[in-house]
Amino acid sequence: MTLFGGKKKKDKGLYLSDKPPLTVAGIIGIVTSYTILFAWVVAIVWPLFQMVVSAFNGQQQQYIMGNENFEFSLRHFEFLYNETYYLTWVKNTLFIAISTALLTIVMVSFTGYAYSRYRFKGRKASLMAIMLIQTIPTFAGITAFFTMHSIVSSVIPAFSRQMMLILIYAGPAIASNTFILKGYIDSVSTELDDAAKIDGCSNFDIYRIIIMPIARPMLTIIALWSFIGPFMDYLLAKVLLTSPSTYTLAVGLFTLVSDFRTMNQPAFAAGGLLTAIPIVIMFMVLQKQLVSGLTSGSVKG
Amino acid sequence: MATYSLYLKDNIGNEYERKNKYLLDLARLDEKISQETDKEKKIALQKERKSLVSNKKKHPHNVKLEEFRKKEDEFLRSVKAEESGYEKTLPTSLDSQVKDLKTRRFHHGKRMDFYKGYSELTYEADFKYRESKIHVEQIPEIIEFIEGIEADLAQAMEEKENIDPKEDSRMKEDLKSFKKEAKEKRDQEIQKVKERRKEGVISSKAETNAIKELKREYKNQVRLQEYKIPSVENKDFIRSKKRELRNGVRRSEKILKADVADTRRKIPVEYEKNSPTVAYLTPLVPGMGQLINGQKRKAMFFFLATLFIYLIAIPYALGYGNYQGEGISGLISLAEGGARVHKSLIFMIEGIVAIFLLLIALGLYYASFRDVLNTERDMIKGIRPSNWFETKRTIFQEGFPYVTSFPAMLVIVFIVLVPVITTLLLSFTNMNPQNQSKFAWIGIENYKLIALGEGLAGSVFWLIFIWTVIWTLVATTLAILLGFFLALLVNNDRIKGKKFFRTIYILPWAVPAFITIMFFSIMVAPGGVITEILNSLFNSRIEIKNDTTLTRTALILIQAWLGSAYVFLLTTGVLQAIPGDLYEAAEIDGASSFEKLRRITVPLVLFQIAPLLVTQYTFNFNNFSVIFLFNSGGPFDPQRYGNLAGSSDLLISYVYKLALVNQYQAIAAAITIFISLGVMFFAFLGFRRSKGFREGRL
Numbered sequence: 001m002t003l004f005g006g007k008k009k010k011d012k013g014l015y016l017s018d019k020p021p022l023t024v025a026g027i028i029g030i031v032t033s034y035t036i037l038f039a040w041v042v043a044i045v046w047p048l049f050q051m052v053v054s055a056f057n058g059q060q061q062q063y064i065m066g067n068e069n070f071e072f073s074l075r076h077f078e079f080l081y082n083e084t085y086y087l088t089w090v091k092n093t094l095f096i097a098i099s100t101a102l103l104t105i106v107m108v109s110f111t112g113y114a115y116s117r118y119r120f121k122g123r124k125a126s127l128m129a130i131m132l133i134q135t136i137p138t139f140a141g142i143t144a145f146f147t148m149h150s151i152v153s154s155v156i157p158a159f160s161r162q163m164m165l166i167l168i169y170a171g172p173a174i175a176s177n178t179f180i181l182k183g184y185i186d187s188v189s190t191e192l193d194d195a196a197k198i199d200g201c202s203n204f205d206i207y208r209i210i211i212m213p214i215a216r217p218m219l220t221i222i223a224l225w226s227f228i229g230p231f232m233d234y235l236l237a238k239v240l241l242t243s244p245s246t247y248t249l250a251v252g253l254f255t256l257v258s259d260f261r262t263m264n265q266p267a268f269a270a271g272g273l274l275t276a277i278p279i280v281i282m283f284m285v286l287q288k289q290l291v292s293g294l295t296s297g298s299v300k301g
Numbered sequence: 302m303a304t305y306s307l308y309l310k311d312n313i314g315n316e317y318e319r320k321n322k323y324l325l326d327l328a329r330l331d332e333k334i335s336q337e338t339d340k341e342k343k344i345a346l347q348k349e350r351k352s353l354v355s356n357k358k359k360h361p362h363n364v365k366l367e368e369f370r371k372k373e374d375e376f377l378r379s380v381k382a383e384e385s386g387y388e389k390t391l392p393t394s395l396d397s398q399v400k401d402l403k404t405r406r407f408h409h410g411k412r413m414d415f416y417k418g419y420s421e422l423t424y425e426a427d428f429k430y431r432e433s434k435i436h437v438e439q440i441p442e443i444i445e446f447i448e449g450i451e452a453d454l455a456q457a458m459e460e461k462e463n464i465d466p467k468e469d470s471r472m473k474e475d476l477k478s479f480k481k482e483a484k485e486k487r488d489q490e491i492q493k494v495k496e497r498r499k500e501g502v503i504s505s506k507a508e509t510n511a512i513k514e515l516k517r518e519y520k521n522q523v524r525l526q527e528y529k530i531p532s533v534e535n536k537d538f539i540r541s542k543k544r545e546l547r548n549g550v551r552r553s554e555k556i557l558k559a560d561v562a563d564t565r566r567k568i569p570v571e572y573e574k575n576s577p578t579v580a581y582l583t584p585l586v587p588g589m590g591q592l593i594n595g596q597k598r599k600a601m602f603f604f605l606a607t608l609f610i611y612l613i614a615i616p617y618a619l620g621y622g623n624y625q626g627e628g629i630s631g632l633i634s635l636a637e638g639g640a641r642v643h644k645s646l647i648f649m650i651e652g653i654v655a656i657f658l659l660l661i662a663l664g665l666y667y668a669s670f671r672d673v674l675n676t677e678r679d680m681i682k683g684i685r686p687s688n689w690f691e692t693k694r695t696i697f698q699e700g701f702p703y704v705t706s707f708p709a710m711l712v713i714v715f716i717v718l719v720p721v722i723t724t725l726l727l728s729f730t731n732m733n734p735q736n737q738s739k740f741a742w743i744g745i746e747n748y749k750l751i752a753l754g755e756g757l758a759g760s761v762f763w764l765i766f767i768w769t770v771i772w773t774l775v776a777t778t779l780a781i782l783l784g785f786f787l788a789l790l791v792n793n794d795r796i797k798g799k800k801f802f803r804t805i806y807i808l809p810w811a812v813p814a815f816i817t818i819m820f821f822s823i824m825v826a827p828g829g830v831i832t833e834i835l836n837s838l839f840n841s842r843i844e845i846k847n848d849t850t851l852t853r854t855a856l857i858l859i860q861a862w863l864g865s866a867y868v869f870l871l872t873t874g875v876l877q878a879i880p881g882d883l884y885e886a887a888e889i890d891g892a893s894s895f896e897k898l899r900r901i902t903v904p905l906v907l908f909q910i911a912p913l914l915v916t917q918y919t920f921n922f923n924n925f926s927v928i929f930l931f932n933s934g935g936p937f938d939p940q941r942y943g944n945l946a947g948s949s950d951l952l953i954s955y956v957y958k959l960a961l962v963n964q965y966q967a968i969a970a971a972i973t974i975f976i977s978l979g980v981m982f983f984a985f986l987g988f989r990r991s992k993g994f995r996e997g998r999l
Contacts, residue, residue, distance in 0.1 A: 011553045013770075019794065019795070026795075029399075030793075030796070032791060033790050033796060037802055038973070040806070041802070043862070044806065044808050044809060044862070045808075047817065047820065048817075048820065050830055055822070058636055063826075064823050064824075065827060085983045107708060107709040110706055111363065111705070112708065114702035114706045118702040120702045123702070132985075133713060133982040134719065135980065136721055136981060137898055137923055137976070137977055137980055139923070139925070139953065139956070139973070140974075141720025141723065141961060142720075143646075143724060143960050143961075143966050143969070143970060144646075144723035145720055145723060150624075150647075151624045151647060151650060167712060167716045168716060172717060174713060175714060175717065186761065187937070188801050203697060203698060204701075231813055232813055232815065232926075234815055234930065234959065235925045235926070250815045253815070253816070254819065257823060258933070259687065268823070269820065270818035272820060275536045275813060276812045276816055277767050279810040279812070280812055282809065283807070283811035284807075284811060287870075292542075293873055
């Protein structure tokens, strides 16, 4: 439309669209489409809107009630900062998420490269083993995690439950992402590697100079997903973390709606809102990358 | 009895004459014996061979060799003294690096002269002669290189002293004014580019690129101008020369070592043994064999393995150094009859860890044994064992995948495998509220209980299983249909505001699920917004969370709300990628819009997102969050579900309650294994159909 720069003057008398004119049935169809689409918009926005409203509603007490009047106030946010460990939870979650992402990235970048580019003894067997292992759901080991942690921490007292949690998140992530990255590097021709080898690059140089920049988009996606994981998980964090000051956001916020002693639903709404906003922004901005990570995960191998 | 071969062979199969006449005689006899058909003559020859072996020391070659060894000893002693004498004659002002190199050159000169005389006698001497020759040829070049650069450096230092400070500061002033000028010019140019953008002549991308280019140009100009200042130029020159020196020497040393390694490959070794013995004598001490074969540094690394085996793996497996357990035997006893604080679970886990440590130890044993055996076999053929430089090169080349993926494997073994095996073993025990700290093996009792639906924990298994299957099928299918349908609507050509709809529709995916689930839970609680609205609509008191059917319906609706966003996103991506000409062709052929949907859209979309949809089903099968966070698996219905489960519990939340709330860990483990096998089976089906697997492109 903007090909010629200037504005186009519409001639009212002429039908200019390349689509056929609408029939009556077509008009009805479009109207119903819009109705359904807007209905779904309401279905999505209304609950979220309710959450925002109750987070800012000073009239709400311990329980969020449907028939309260609205009065703007920040007191639930104040409660969150002053009476709960909210900031500690944010810090814990960030610590766990970042460590998980880093650990996963470092290990996966090596395994993905090794499995894609080298033909070594035991390669196929170990690849099959990893493939099987990554299909085992993580929760299968929940009974053992706690005891394992107490064994390890008897040897290394500095080994905290949060570190155990990081390893638990990273382990399966390493297994499954090895496939994704391997597949990605497979799709890059080896010509670059060969050229680098001829120019005298060592294996590590090739990894550092050639493979890492090429695999960066995929590594970013892997890092993103392993970063998001700890934000979303409730079960494993709940099993391993026992004191409120070590909780992650999911576990911590749940105490605000589940336990009668700490019940404060509007504060939960406030905390949920604060947590959701950065994540929603991240999902919106990085939508394309996140989705391509999901689809590539489906064609493992 | 093993025989000697007439010729020696190197890595690539080149043949070499034997220089050791004694071994050569033996080899010739061996050949004669093997060719001889007459029995008596054969016996005579064998006798001759025996006498040759028994008179080994008197063989002329061996006598010469003995003499050579003596002289070599003498030479080695004398050359040390000469070396230190030579070092003293060098001027003390000399750079220590150069001094070192000169001494080395001197040493190898002497060494070369000595071994030259014996190079026909034995390959040992031949090799040492050539090794020294390489040093003698290459070290002077290195020294020359260093001296050249040092001379340059010295000159630069002198120039540094002679820089006129006035001239320098004048130049600096000049630079400042130059910078100012150049900056003004640059800013003008940027302004021009911006104006052109405003006029619409260039695109915004071209604008940013042009500005970047201008900035870079300015930087380069300033850089160039900077180097006109003597002090700056001098400083940079010195820095680059120092760097050149460092890298150059390192490179030359590497070339030297590589050349020596090359010679090692070309000059064979003569080994008196003709069948490998060291490997079979030292398998229990990794490192020993390498040491005997003369690979000292490699031996050091294998000794580390020995330390690991004898100080960590084996004692741990025997029960020493355990946290509580008894190593592997703890797996059988499970702390039975032990102290009160001893826990069976700890014994079990430590037993599993011990087994893995032992497996690693076995691997190390085997690696060392293979290494020694291969080296020895090569030596018998005539191949010289590789030195550290070569070994390092091999490790970095062929060992690279092993070295780099080792940490990942360790994490996978100890974080994924050990807990899973624990769960598997646990399912064969009777760990329940009565047997928390001590439990025993009971075989497949637990599986029997859940299969027959008996016992306190097993009786509700099938009830929960059926609801889990219904939930998985209904909730996932609903979400998929909803997401697909919405994506189709939004993607219609005639619908305006696509961006708006898309942004809103992925919100359920973007907002962390635990937050929305908990908020829905609040909204349907008594007095919550949704409850109030429903009450006023139907004019009755509805308590969703206390009614099984209503809770289940609410759960399915919430999951549809959550899951549809994801399907919507995936489908939209695929729909946008379908080329429009497909539809045009279909229209020309007279297809109705329903036919276009059925024959083009649905197959294309399904084909691409089907594997992801399968994962949606397995995800929902194990969707703990939505069940637990919404209503903790409730409402509770003790008459049908007993006290252990609620009526909306899935298998996974039931496992959670059994294992972590009610302490029925053993039966929970059995159910976990049941679920895992199922999930693994479906995941495996998915894999088998994936492209990579079918093409064997693993």
